[in-house]
Amino acid sequence: MLVSERIGQLFIDGDHGRDRLEYTEYGAGDAWVVLLHGQLMPRRMQQPLARALAAEGLHVVTLDLLGHGRSDRPADPLVYSTTAFAEQVVALLDHLGAPQAVIGGTSLGANVSLEVAVIAPDRVRGLMCEMPVLDNALEAGILAFGPVLFSARFLPFTITAVRRLTRPVPRGIVPFWAGIVLDTLDQRADAMAAVVHGLFFGRIAPPSRQRRGIRVPALVVGHPADPIHPAADAAMLAEELPQATFVRAESILEWRLRPERLNAEAAAxxxxxxKTPRRSRRTAT
Incomplete structure (x- = not known):
């Protein structure tokens, strides 16, 4: 089923000035879903899921958070945190005239979805959290992103060199996920350092006490054998959220390469x- 796709933009005002955010809408109607990307990745990574959900009659929006994709990329670490990102999602809902939405995301996007449910619970109809980054991911996250921060801050020419190599490659001639990797490598060193710094030393996710107070239905997807996104974090989140359903993916690649099962879970x-009132009871696990 073909669905309409439209690119839009909104502007947010902060202490350092006005920033532009870009988003894509898929489909139409009042059943809103917002999908968020992983750290340093573009919103286009959610395009396959967005199209699948829109084909089921949902009105889906993918957003490039500040510092990502085609949105502005200020080089100030103070503007980057899950709380700031969550405020951007609420600003998007206001811009679209959407009273509520199902908020979902991958990795950083999952954490931001949780933050939206904390700061604006009345705007959240449900949560879809794939591989959240919580208590069990600290050491692996430092090992993975520490070198990225070091290179961007002290060896910026390495980030610039990678950008110059990857940017000219036409995305239309490479497989979809290879294009996403190329887009992720298309970074400016100063902004990249600011994003990683801001998330390292700012608030990365709501604490457990606040997560336990989130009362909307939630779908939590965890992957085995993924140290940066340990399945233990996803399972823990599913236990903390009063209305959560936990789905175990076969691997981190399942939703990328064989998405039919998980797309169906997300759409349902x-x-x-x-279709269910907000005060619905806990779903079966």
Whole structure:
């Protein structure tokens, strides 16, 4: 089923000035879903899921958070945190005229979804959290992103060199996920350092006490054998959220290469969120 796709933009005002955010809408209607990307990745990574959900009648929006994709990329670490990102999602809902939405995301996007549910619970119809980054991911996250921060801050020419190599490659001639990797490598050193710095030393996710107070339905997807996104974090989150359903993916690649099962789970969940009153009971696990 073909669905309409439209690119839009909104502007947010902060202490350092005005920033532009870019988003894509898929489909139409009042059953809103917002999908968020992983750290340093573009919103285009959610395009396959967005199209699948829109084909089921949902109105899906993918957003490039500040510092990512085609949105502005200020080089100030103070503007980057999950709370700031969550405020951008709420600003998007205001811009679209969407009273509520199912909020979902991958990795950083999952954490931001949780933050939206904390700061604006009345705007959240449900949550879809794939591989959240919580308590069990600290050491692996430092090992993975510490060198990235060091290179961007002290060896910026390495980031610039990678950008010059990857930017000219036409995305239309490479496989979709290879294009996403190329987009992720298309970074400016100063902004990249600011994003990683801000998330390292700022608030990365709501604490457990606040997560336990989130009362909307949630779909939590965890992957085995992924140290940066340990399945233990996803399982812990599913236990903490009062209305959570936990789905175990076969691997981190399943939703990328064989998405049919998880797309169906996500579509059924989002549609159920819009058909069920907010005060619904805990779903079966």
């Amino acid at each position: 969940f989002a549609l159920r969120c819009w």
